[in-house]
Amino acid sequence: MSDQTPVIELRGVHVVHKARTGSLFRPDRVHAVNGVDFTISRGETVGIVGESGCGKSTLAKVMVGLQKPTAGEVLFKGEVVKHRSAAARKIMGRSISVVFQDPATALNSRMLIKDALRDPLDVHGIGTAAQRRERVRELISLVGLPTSALEVLPSQISGGQRQRVAIARALALDPDVIVADEPTSALDVSVRAQILNLLTDLKASLGLGLVFISHDIQTVRYVSDRIVVMYLGEIVEQGPSAQVFENPRADYTRTLLGAAPSLL
Numbered sequence: 416m417s418d419q420t421p422v423i424e425l426r427g428v429h430v431v432h433k434a435r436t437g438s439l440f441r442p443d444r445v446h447a448v449n450g451v452d453f454t455i456s457r458g459e460t461v462g463i464v465g466e467s468g469c470g471k472s473t474l475a476k477v478m479v480g481l482q483k484p485t486a487g488e489v490l491f492k493g494e495v496v497k498h499r500s501a502a503a504r505k506i507m508g509r510s511i512s513v514v515f516q517d518p519a520t521a522l523n524s525r526m527l528i529k530d531a532l533r534d535p536l537d538v539h540g541i542g543t544a545a546q547r548r549e550r551v552r553e554l555i556s557l558v559g560l561p562t563s564a565l566e567v568l569p570s571q572i573s574g575g576q577r578q579r580v581a582i583a584r585a586l587a588l589d590p591d592v593i594v595a596d597e598p599t600s601a602l603d604v605s606v607r608a609q610i611l612n613l614l615t616d617l618k619a620s621l622g623l624g625l626v627f628i629s630h631d632i633q634t635v636r637y638v639s640d641r642i643v644v645m646y647l648g649e650i651v652e653q654g655p656s657a658q659v660f661e662n663p664r665a666d667y668t669r670t671l672l673g674a675a676p677s678l679l
Contacts, residue, residue: 420493421454422510422591422624423478428453428487430473430648447473448484449648457591460618460625462639462656464632464671470648471628475596478626480507509539512585516597518577521584522569528555528580529565535587554583558613575606582613592624599634611638632671636660644668 428451434443448470455461455478463471476482477489480499489496491507515521522531532551536542542550555565558579569577578598585593595614599607615638618625629635635642642659644652644667652665663669 419456421456421490422492423453423455424490424493425451425453425474425477425484426488426490427451428474428477428484428489430470430477430482431485446648448477450487451645451648451650453478453643453650455592455624455626457624458618458622459641460615460627460639462635462642463626463628463645464630464635464642465645466630466671469645471645472596474645475513475594475626475628479511479513479594480504505539509588510591512588512590512593514578514581514585514593514595514598517601518574518581519569519601521581522577524569526568527565528567528569528572531569531580532565532584532587535584539588541588550587554586555580557586557617558583573606574602575609578602578606578610579613582610582617586617586621589621590623592626593618594626594628596628597630598627600629600631607634614638632668644671 428448429446430448432445432447434445451474453474463474465471473482477484483499491510496503526534529551532554533547536547536550541547551565552562555562560576560579564572564576564580569580572580598614599610602610611634614625614627617623625638627635627638636656639656642653642656643650644659644665646667652659652663652668659668660672663672
């Protein structure tokens with residue numbers, strides 16, 4: 416790890432949602448995240464695994480600043496994030512990128528790929544027009560697509576290629592950490608391994624931190640140095656990947672392992 420200070424640190428984070436069920440005077444409350452401590456640093460991959468509804472995606476939203484915690488602290492590079500001003504969001508947005516589950520919704524269907532990749536550079540005012548064009552060519556090459564892909568719309572390429580473009584867009588600002596929320600679940604099985612390999616290679620070559628979120632513990636095993644297992648909003652087990660797989664302590668972890676025989 417190149418830096419001892421985590422890029423993101425969560426301390427005792429709670430997120431409580433008011434549910435639509437319940438009466439007017441006693442609305443039901445859902446504890447989506449319940450007292451979670453978590454860190455991610457450059458150069459490591461942390462896998463967060465659990466079934467749908469366990470709170471892992473809510474936790475990801477807290478990490479990237481899309482969800483304010485009900486209680487607890489979020490630290491960004493050692494500093495407590497108190498006021499989410501536009502300037503603070505811009506700084507965090509440059510350092511922490513997100514790759515979503517469905518690349519079709521992450522990309523503007525009416526923007527050419529080259530414009531979608533240039534957009535973050537325009538928003539943050541990075542480089543001259545010529546430097547931005549060159550950076551866009553670098554990005555498309557980095558994710559293994561030809562430069563001809565820059566001149567098409569997202570609908571004109573495959574799902575796997577769109578996810579590669581979404582990853583390229585996430586890399587545009589040279590982030591410290593990428594949070595990938597179920598990045599392969601919308602793809603065909605034959606394409607999933609390619610995207611997993613791409614993320615792993617990029618993490619190694621660029622020294623990124625990677626948070627990989629999935630319901631499939633075997634996929635998480637494939638890419639992660641450290642694994643965090645969530646159940647009903649809480650972390651029930653965490654540790655080095657090999658330790659969690661070879662000697663799981665929590666019953667829930669053993670259930671996940673027993674229910675997931677396939678790698679992808």
